Amino acid sequence: MTSPRKALVEVRDLKMHFPISGGLLRRQVGAVKAVDGVSFDIFEGETLGIVGESGCGKSTCGRAVLRLYDITEGSIKIDGTEIGTMGQGQLRRMRPKMQMVFQDPQACLNPRMTVAGIIAEPLDEHGKLSGKAKLDRVYELMDAVGLNRNFANRYPHAFSGGQRQRIGIARALALNPRFIVCDEPIAALDVSIQAQVVNLLEKLQDEFGLTYMFISHDLSMVKHIADRVAVMYLGKVVELAERDELYERPLHPYTEALMSAVPEPDPAIEAKVERIILRGDVPSPSNPPKGCNFSTRCPKVMDICRKLDPEYREARPGHFVACHLHDAGIMDNQTNAGSAGAPPRNEHKQQGEDA
């Protein structure tokens, strides 16, 4: 990158494991490694897209970054402040800065509260506005997200999905956050309304300088909205790069498969698209395979992949990948037949250190 950008969010070696209990005494017998050592930065004012298959840990990662969980391990800095180890009391003071927009707008809107009440709730919790100032702020927020002020006293059930998502977004904006995790914010919406909500998110980003972590399984939409994209697989980030770089020159075989699998709304293109259909077992996050997590399904798997977990490294400037195919040391070793044993590991390089 030419101009140095400021990282608003810095995540290092984040782990979120959920205990599995079993047996008569409900003892812990294992753990679901939902997020298992991820590192990334989110630069101020940018949108980092997070893609990856169902169950790979996208939501858990988003929630962990906002400390909606007590994380298992790792460090999370928001605007330089370490929140990974913060207690709930201190976190409460950080909350206004960071918000979340959820997939299902229905589920997170209290049906017994009016729209004004829902949007004002965070203001009541964290702010100390008078009744009049509060209502003005609610109206301002409704304007910002394109909800008619006359609807302020209606209840959520009287709104369409897209409108409900606007209510959710207005609420998330109430405390002037700087960072918003959008967890599949458009997945539950109609296509024509998806475009409205995405345009709205982009408009709000420009207006308020917001930073987004945008979780989605829609790669076409992520291509539209994200500046950089992280691909997750089984609890890990396997590739991260600038949007165009990632879509045009994916390095990880999983990313390649992912891109090839995206259906195109055009039967003529569809008939020609070469799809990489993945075979093999989808591993479970409670029992990840030895070596590379993707080795059980990878079309380009090598022996070493089943033994050694690839390092997450910067293969090209700003383009990170965890794959032996893109580790020169390993590949040289592979071609030198007979050289057994693990190759020397480089010092683990953190993303962003040299940005």
Next chain:
Amino acid sequence: MPDGALPVLDVKNLKTVFHTRSGDIHAVNSVSFDLRPGELLGVVGESGSGKSVTMMSLIGLLPSPPAEVREGQVMLGDQDLLKIGEERLRAIRGRDVGFVFQDPMTSLNPVFTVGFQIMEPLRRHMGMDKKRARKRAVELLELVGIPDAERRLKDFPHQFSGGMRQRVMIAIALACDPKVLIADEPTTALDVTIQAQIIELVKDLREKLGMAIIWITHDLGVIAGIADRVMVMYGGQVAEHGPVREVFANPAHPYTRALLKTVPKLREPRAEKLRVIEGQPPMLGAHPAACPFRARCAHAFDRCARENPARRLIGKGHDVACHWDHRTGEPT
């Protein structure tokens, strides 16, 4: 599909109304379509356009009240599903007609294990004993790509991720090798690689078993890739219907045309701003006497407010319900 083949499912003039405290909602208005053996009919349309209600009406899954399936005929082979009564319908559901619901969390029962819920139809409809049903259940879960299938039979729905619950639903629907599979947004919650696997699976089952499929989705890409025909719904009606290539290449209804422009494409350059369809969906408060799309339509003229357009044929198997002629850009 051969045009001559006798349809497995033939729906005529289906009409469903909800009676609610704040008035009637005309959710489905004179919807007609058929489904031929081994064929995949894609259904798209705006949220609230009546896709789910149409399909649920077919097999008596709507609670009544508030729903009333007021009119129509639904022929499955030689029986009219609207006439045969709940008991025979129950035997048909899950055996002849498999169903994948839109929301897997509400359609999986939270208090039973996933294993129980897959084995139940196998035991009920196929008369399998516990051991065989269990074996088949593991096969089915593996088929839809759930790792650790054996162990996961003991798990409850909340222990699965959203996408995994959806795959469980698909496994249940496929359990008894149904003649007709109605899949309501079956892959919406899934990532694309698993979706691609499931689409392969469905194509395969279609060939092997001759299963006919109705696939509801908002993903035009999925439709483009798998459907033989597509039906576009708007405001409880069929706006346009035809062979998939034809509809995508020559969309005739202004709604279809706008819809095709609103989705971003992966393999094309990125647009600065996404196109949106302005305006609100229709209220459906009364039986529509006018075109439901007119308020949002760039081509609407006086007749659209007076007369609800009937479906008219504009090509081989391609019909549209619109007073505007997309070829001339003039009223018909």
